Amino acid sequence: MSEENQQYWRWREYHLVIPERKPKGSNIITAGVDVGSVSSKAAIMVDGQIYSVSIMRTGSSSSDSARKVMEWTLEGTGLKLSDIRYIVGTGYGRVNVPMAHNTLTEIACHAKGANYIWGPTVRTILDVGGQDIKAIKCDEKGKVLAFLMNDKCAAGTGRGMEVLADLLKIPIEEMGEMSLRVDEEPDPVSCTCVAFARTEAMGLLRRGWSKEKVLAAYMRAMAIRMCNLLERVGCERDLVVTGGQSRNIGIIRRLEKMLGMNTLPTPKWEENGLDPMAAGAIGAALFAKALYEKAKS
Amino acid sequence: MIVAGIDMGVQNIKIVILHDREVIAKSIIPSGFEPRRAAEKAFEEALKEAKLSLKEIQHVTATGTGVEMAPYADSTISMIAADAKAGVFLYPSARTIIDVGAEESRVVVCDEKGTVLEFAINERCAAGSGAFLEAMARALEVRLEEMGALSLEAKGTVSINATCVIFGETDVVSLIHKREPKHEIARAIYDALADRITSIAHRVSIRPEVILVGGVAKDLGFTAALKRKLETEIFVPENPEYAGALGAALHAMNKAGGR
Numbered sequence: 001m002s003e004e005n006q007q008y009w010r011w012r013e014y015h016l017v018i019p020e021r022k023p024k025g026s027n028i029i030t031a032g033v034d035v036g037s038v039s040s041k042a043a044i045m046v047d048g049q050i051y052s053v054s055i056m057r058t059g060s061s062s063s064d065s066a067r068k069v070m071e072w073t074l075e076g077t078g079l080k081l082s083d084i085r086y087i088v089g090t091g092y093g094r095v096n097v098p099m100a101h102n103t104l105t106e107i108a109c110h111a112k113g114a115n116y117i118w119g120p121t122v123r124t125i126l127d128v129g130g131q132d133i134k135a136i137k138c139d140e141k142g143k144v145l146a147f148l149m150n151d152k153c154a155a156g157t158g159r160g161m162e163v164l165a166d167l168l169k170i171p172i173e174e175m176g177e178m179s180l181r182v183d184e185e186p187d188p189v190s191c192t193c194v195a196f197a198r199t200e201a202m203g204l205l206r207r208g209w210s211k212e213k214v215l216a217a218y219m220r221a222m223a224i225r226m227c228n229l230l231e232r233v234g235c236e237r238d239l240v241v242t243g244g245q246s247r248n249i250g251i252i253r254r255l256e257k258m259l260g261m262n263t264l265p266t267p268k269w270e271e272n273g274l275d276p277m278a279a280g281a282i283g284a285a286l287f288a289k290a291l292y293e294k295a296k297s
Numbered sequence: 298m299i300v301a302g303i304d305m306g307v308q309n310i311k312i313v314i315l316h317d318r319e320v321i322a323k324s325i326i327p328s329g330f331e332p333r334r335a336a337e338k339a340f341e342e343a344l345k346e347a348k349l350s351l352k353e354i355q356h357v358t359a360t361g362t363g364v365e366m367a368p369y370a371d372s373t374i375s376m377i378a379a380d381a382k383a384g385v386f387l388y389p390s391a392r393t394i395i396d397v398g399a400e401e402s403r404v405v406v407c408d409e410k411g412t413v414l415e416f417a418i419n420e421r422c423a424a425g426s427g428a429f430l431e432a433m434a435r436a437l438e439v440r441l442e443e444m445g446a447l448s449l450e451a452k453g454t455v456s457i458n459a460t461c462v463i464f465g466e467t468d469v470v471s472l473i474h475k476r477e478p479k480h481e482i483a484r485a486i487y488d489a490l491a492d493r494i495t496s497i498a499h500r501v502s503i504r505p506e507v508i509l510v511g512g513v514a515k516d517l518g519f520t521a522a523l524k525r526k527l528e529t530e531i532f533v534p535e536n537p538e539y540a541g542a543l544g545a546a547l548h549a550m551n552k553a554g555g556r
Contacts, residue, residue: 037467061474153424153460196428
């Protein structure tokens with residue numbers, strides 16, 4: 001891809017199959033599809049263990065995106081769509097997942113998925129997606145006890161990072177690391193409105209700020225918003241971050257400092273499929289298993 | 298007595314030159330990347346129109362978001378005070394001035410002398426400003442200049458999120474996918490901005506007459522929507538985008554000892 005055409009704001013797409021989980025005839029195969037505002041995620045599980053997972057871009061149609069991500073997740077698994085006993089759709093486009101037997105909110109799915117990824121000690125989940133921030137509290141089984149979200153304003157969501165990636169021509173996956181390369185932490189930007197992010201950042205660059213410093217100031221302001229939401233819901237250990245911004249170390253480090261609380265480290269998802277960005281799809285696939293078993297009994 | 302007011306807006310710089318109580322010249326120039334240079338150019342243009350030199354201007358008052366970058370300024374005035382002064386000058390019976398600009402909006406309540414009694418501001422959020430309309434026109438793929446007329450054909454069958462530009466954009470895109478007619482979506486866009494401005498207006502006790510100024514006041518789609526939402530008559534002066542500069546010029550007149 002030539003430099004001019006590079007879409008800096010896009011997350012890398014991937015598809016992963018864990019061959020040792022290849023199902024035999026008697027296994028229960030379920031799937032979860034999470035159609036987000038930016039990325040669509042799907043996970044196939046064999047007896048409640050991740051077998052295949054993929055993340056791709058959400059296109060203009062939610063149903064097409066759901067279909068495509070499901071097809072990709074099936075690739076290399078030796079499975080057909082009809083082999084999947086139960087599929088749960090979730091996410092912002094969940095009403096448009098054509099192959100789903102049922103739909104659930106992403107809040108329930110992220111809590112369930114986080115419980116699977118990190119285990120029963122997780123009590124607070126911060127899910128930062130392309131258009132939303134959710135602070136979710138759950139019990140040792142991953143059942144939602146309380147949650148708060150940004151229903152009125154997109155400030156502090158991943159969307160602001162996308163705008164800056166595009167403006168500064170820095171791949172979104174590298175922005176977090178880059179923001180930590182400042183000698184001194186700058187003051188947070190005064191305005192986190194996503195619609196003004198571009199002009200706000202341009203103003204700072206014109207004043208001679210480095211890209212690193214601009215990112216640091218912006219991420220600090222985002223972390224403050226996340227911190228406020230977490231404090232309102234009552235942040236308890238263990239804390240984890242899911243959604244696209246779980247990949248943003250710049251935000252996570254700043255958030256940890258403000259809260260005085262570390263987050264649980266991200267697993268090696270490139271190998272084991274335990275991807276916090278796919279937590280919603282993973283949770284949906286687990287719910288699918290429970291719903292299938294309930295329907296059968 | 299000759300004075301000038303300059304409004305250093307985020308999008309445009311506006312200048313008004315007053316000879317006693319008569320506007321003798323005005324100019325408008327995009328702020329661009331170098332607002333100070335743009336402001337100097339705006340002065341040149343206004344002075345040329347007035348056939349005057351800078352020396353003949355007895356006092357310059359500056360206002361607007363970029364007020365600290367204003368050239369030749371002898372004094373400054375807040376945007377709120379400038380709105381009130383201009384409102385009462387344009388309509389002596391004006392008591393509420395609603396100013397909707399590119400990135401900010403204000404509702405100012407004043408007395409018959411143009412003294413501010415109460416105000417409410419929307420800032421640091423694009424949802425209550427011209428930026429909302431720009432973003433929505435882009436999502437709808439219509440020219441902003443055409444969106445107002447388009448919206449007037451609609452009956453009001455759909456609505457969109459009024460609290461955030463980003464959520465509003467998502468709503469517009471999903472309405473397009475549902476094949477809702479463009480004119481209905483356009484009306485929903487104006488209704489959303491008018492809802493937002495109305496909620497700001499209700500933070501103060503608005504009273505008649507209500508005057509609408511700022512660049513967005515030129516948009517017929519918006520003025521129609523605001524009248525529906527506020528359920529009151531609204532007066533829009535000619536050249537509403539110059540209200541801030543006019544208010545500043547009136548302040549300059551006081552400063553220079555004129556009436």
